[in-house]
Amino acid sequence: MSEQRPQYGEIATPEEQRRAAGLPPLSELPPVETAVALPAADAATDAPRRAHPVDRFVTIGLLAYGLVNVVVTGLQYLDLPSVMNQVLSVLGASGEFTNFAQGRLWGTIASVVLVAGWALTATLSIRRLRRRKLTWWLPLVGAVVTLGIAAVCISIPMMGDPAFVAYMQGGTGS
Template structure:
């Protein structure tokens, strides 16, 4: 004699399938809260909504990044003509003579301008990443500016310390 009963799920209705699986009928299932529908099997810590939880941090961070961007554009463009910037700086400091280390000035000015842009971009990316995760981010643009300016200042120092007029000024200041 052959077993003519259908296999599990083969011809059974959804209600029969649920009953055979030991589940309650569909009408008796309480609705699932929207937050639980997409949750993982293990509890996951929910990040606070950064738009509501830290509006002042968000405002300050974005304000600092905007200020930094304006600064990067203006300063970066001036660094592309570093010999002119060095001449003006030497006049302001009262240094006799003119900046004459043009080749290094152009090279290191271009490098400094590029590093300004890269430094700002990395700073902005890190700050935005922290904002999206709901973490405090106002300090990121400040630290990014300090680190970037330290590197850029080292780049600017190379042609400056290799300029004869500037070195003569330093020797005069040291009494030597």
Template sequence: MSDTRPQYGELATPEEQRLAAGLPPIDEVQPAVVVAEPAPQAVTAEPARRRPVDRFATIALLAYGLINVVMTAMSYLDLPASMNQTMKMLGIDGEFTNFAQGRLWGTIAAIVLVAGWCITAALSVRRLRRGKLTWWVPIVGAAVTLLITSVCIAVPMLGDPAFMAYLNSIGQ
């Protein structure tokens, strides 16, 4: 050991510290090139909050909607039979005879119904994962889907002679 080494409690110079650590002297070290990186943007998004009541309500509404979609889509696939039952419940004389449009638009309505539920479920899960309030998404999704499917069902219904005769008799 050499005597140039500081004793316990003495302060060592930076050169002595580097020498004791086995590093080259400061004069022999080449400066590193530092590339300035842009400062990161401040994150303003708030962390996801846990909302157990919202989660429960959303999942319950989606489950209820799924059951409703399955049952309704099956009846839309046999729209002429459903229209006959509806016409009997309304007290309309005659039978639904617009079979071609009934099958076509019933199938379209069933597809729209399933697609509407899938989109609603995907949006709901996405919002739940982000911790956002979500209970309203299934309600809005159901309302929009109901509006579109109602138009799909109205097309063959308004093309049926017995239903149109019933509508004309109401206005008189």
């Protein structure tokens, strides 16, 4: 007696599918305990990440504060000679900032650094927020790195100014 195979359009049982593929029947297979654990592990990794509403609020707040700071500070850096004169007066140096050409150039560069640093920080933060990863720390790190680079840009014309150099050498300026 020959076994009937499913006709076109009929659904074959799992046993019939295994037999047609030349595999042993399911009843002959040894029990496998790890096969049960694997789907559960896959389900855990496929689960959506937990949202962090406080992290999102803090990250957006820090980015907004950073944007205000970038606008205000960047505008001041565009007129760096005036800012340097204020710094000298706060330090108690009697001289005036005279390194105008470098002050304008490096002030502009520092402003561009601030804007570019904030834009990069905001872009990376938004990407992390969309992936639902903790992000609050990224605006802080971005601010430290960006302000460090801007400080180097500002120190170049400051160290080239005779009044500031005289103050640093223990004098009161020229």
